[in-house]
Amino acid sequence: MDISGKKVWIVGLGKSGRSLLDTARRLGARCQAADTRLLVDADALRGRYPEVDFHFGPFREGQFAGADAVLVSPGLAWDMPALRQAREHGVPVLGDMELFGQLARAPIVAITGSNGKSTVTTLVGEMAGAAGWRVAVGGNLGTPALELLPSNGPEPELYVLELSSFQLAACTQFHPRAAAILNFSPDHLDWHGDYAAYRAAKARIFQAMGAGDTLVLNAGDAAVMALAPTVPAGVQIVTFAGPAAALAAPAAGSVIERDGYFWRLGEGGGERLMAVADLHLIGAHNRENAMAALALGSAVGIPAAAMAQALAAFAGLPHRMSRVGRIAGVDYYDDSKGTNLGATLKAIAGLPGPLVLILGGDAKGADLSPLRAACAGQRAAVLLGKDAPMLADVLAGVLPLQQVGSMEEAVRAAAAMARPGDQVLLSPACASLDMFTDYQDRGRQFQQAVRGLAGGAG
Structure with a gap:
C-alpha cells in the first residue's frame, strides 16, 4: 500500500x-x-x-x-x-500484520495457537540463527513486527513471528511461507464473543497461503485438524504428533516422536533428527513444541544439524515452566505465562506431583471447570485475583483451598500446605492484569516471594 x-x-x-x-x-x-x-x-x-x-x-x-x-x-x-x-x-x-506482510520481502514463518507460541517462535529463531541465517524474531512476542523491518542495511533472510488472535482477526492477505497452528483451548472469549470466533480468527493465518507454502498442524488436537479441509488448495499440510496421537497417513515432512527420537517422515521411513532425551524442556507439551519447531524449520530449509543444536541448547523461556528452586524439599515452578486453561492443564500434566497450585486472576470469560479433574488428587490450591471466588466454586470439594490477597501470601500459604517431595506450581489459568502489570510482573513477584522463603529458612 x-x-x-x-x-x-x-x-x-x-x-x-x-x-x-x-x-x-x-x-x-x-x-x-x-x-x-x-x-x-x-x-x-x-x-x-x-x-x-x-x-x-x-x-x-x-x-x-x-x-x-x-x-x-x-x-x-x-x-x-x-x-x-x-x-x-x-x-x-x-x-499491523497486514501492513507488515505488504512491506516484508523475506519469507515469513508465522506461529499461532492457544499455548506454546512463544516457545516455538523462539525455537525456530534459534534454529535459523544456529544455521547462520540473518533472522528477525518478534510479533506478539517481544519486538513488534514492523520494528523488525530494516530502516537501512540488508533485510533479514527470515522473519519468525508469533501471532495472537487479535492480530489475525485483522488479516485478509497476510501470507507466510510456513505457518503453524499449535493447539486450541478457550481464550480471550471476552473479546471474540465465543470460542468459534476465536478459532476462526486463528484460522486466518493460512487463508492467503498457496502453492509452495507449508501449514503445520497438531495431529493430536482434533479442533486443529478439523481445519484441514478448509486449507487453500496447493498448501502442503504437515503434522506433528507424540506417540499417543493416531496418525493414519502423515504427509512427508511431518514430525513424530518414536522410540525415544524425533523423526521427520519421508522416503525410506524418514530422518532421525535428535534424541528426545537431549531436550532440556520439561513436559509432553514441550516435546510437542519441539516437534512443531522442527516441522517449521524443515519447511523453510533449515539444516537438521542446526535445528538439533538449537533444541539441545534451549533451556526455556522465562515464566514458562521455569524451576525457581527447592526449599525444604519442595520444588517451586514459575509458569506465570499459563494465562489460560489449556496452558495450565498442560503444566499440571507435565509435573509428577503432588502439586500445590497457585491459580487465579482474570479468566477472560472462560469455563475453568475442566480444572476439577486435573486437580483431583493434588495436594492443595491457593487462589487469588478477580476470579478467585469463581475458582473456589469450581474446585469446591476437590482439594483443600485457600484464598489470599497477594502473591507473597500465596507463596507462603503454598509453602505451608506443601510436603517434602511436592511441587508448588504457579500456573494461574488466568490473565494477570487484574493485579499485576503483566504476566512477567506476576512471575517476578512469585520468584521474589520464593526467594523470601529461602531467606527466612536459614
Missing part, C-alpha cells in the same frame, strides 16, 4: 500502535493518531511527534471516514462503530 502523502489515522497507541505510527511516518504518510485512553505520556508523544495530530478519548461518529487509510493496533475491537463506518466509506482498514 502506497501511503506516501496520504491522510492516515493510527488507531490505538500501545506498543504495536506506536510501531504503526513510526512506520507510517517513515513511508511519508500525513498522520493523525487516536486512542480512547488519555495516556500518561500524552504530552511526551506530542513532543516527540509535533507534526502528528493526536486525539485522546472516545472516538467520534465518522471520525475516520475521511481518511485515505486507517491502521489499527491489535486488541481494538474490529467492529467498533468508528472503524465500521470507515470501511463503509471505502477506507482501507489494516492491522
Whole structure:
C-alpha cells in the first residue's frame, strides 16, 4: 500500500500502535493518531511527534471516514462503530500484520495457537540463527513486527513471528511461507464473543497461503485438524504428533516422536533428527513444541544439524515452566505465562506431583471447570485475583483451598500446605492484569516471594 502523502489515522497507541505510527511516518504518510485512553505520556508523544495530530478519548461518529487509510493496533475491537463506518466509506482498514506482510520481502514463518507460541517462535529463531541465517524474531512476542523491518542495511533472510488472535482477526492477505497452528483451548472469549470466533480468527493465518507454502498442524488436537479441509488448495499440510496421537497417513515432512527420537517422515521411513532425551524442556507439551519447531524449520530449509543444536541448547523461556528452586524439599515452578486453561492443564500434566497450585486472576470469560479433574488428587490450591471466588466454586470439594490477597501470601500459604517431595506450581489459568502489570510482573513477584522463603529458612 502506497501511503506516501496520504491522510492516515493510527488507531490505538500501545506498543504495536506506536510501531504503526513510526512506520507510517517513515513511508511519508500525513498522520493523525487516536486512542480512547488519555495516556500518561500524552504530552511526551506530542513532543516527540509535533507534526502528528493526536486525539485522546472516545472516538467520534465518522471520525475516520475521511481518511485515505486507517491502521489499527491489535486488541481494538474490529467492529467498533468508528472503524465500521470507515470501511463503509471505502477506507482501507489494516492491522499491523497486514501492513507488515505488504512491506516484508523475506519469507515469513508465522506461529499461532492457544499455548506454546512463544516457545516455538523462539525455537525456530534459534534454529535459523544456529544455521547462520540473518533472522528477525518478534510479533506478539517481544519486538513488534514492523520494528523488525530494516530502516537501512540488508533485510533479514527470515522473519519468525508469533501471532495472537487479535492480530489475525485483522488479516485478509497476510501470507507466510510456513505457518503453524499449535493447539486450541478457550481464550480471550471476552473479546471474540465465543470460542468459534476465536478459532476462526486463528484460522486466518493460512487463508492467503498457496502453492509452495507449508501449514503445520497438531495431529493430536482434533479442533486443529478439523481445519484441514478448509486449507487453500496447493498448501502442503504437515503434522506433528507424540506417540499417543493416531496418525493414519502423515504427509512427508511431518514430525513424530518414536522410540525415544524425533523423526521427520519421508522416503525410506524418514530422518532421525535428535534424541528426545537431549531436550532440556520439561513436559509432553514441550516435546510437542519441539516437534512443531522442527516441522517449521524443515519447511523453510533449515539444516537438521542446526535445528538439533538449537533444541539441545534451549533451556526455556522465562515464566514458562521455569524451576525457581527447592526449599525444604519442595520444588517451586514459575509458569506465570499459563494465562489460560489449556496452558495450565498442560503444566499440571507435565509435573509428577503432588502439586500445590497457585491459580487465579482474570479468566477472560472462560469455563475453568475442566480444572476439577486435573486437580483431583493434588495436594492443595491457593487462589487469588478477580476470579478467585469463581475458582473456589469450581474446585469446591476437590482439594483443600485457600484464598489470599497477594502473591507473597500465596507463596507462603503454598509453602505451608506443601510436603517434602511436592511441587508448588504457579500456573494461574488466568490473565494477570487484574493485579499485576503483566504476566512477567506476576512471575517476578512469585520468584521474589520464593526467594523470601529461602531467606527466612536459614
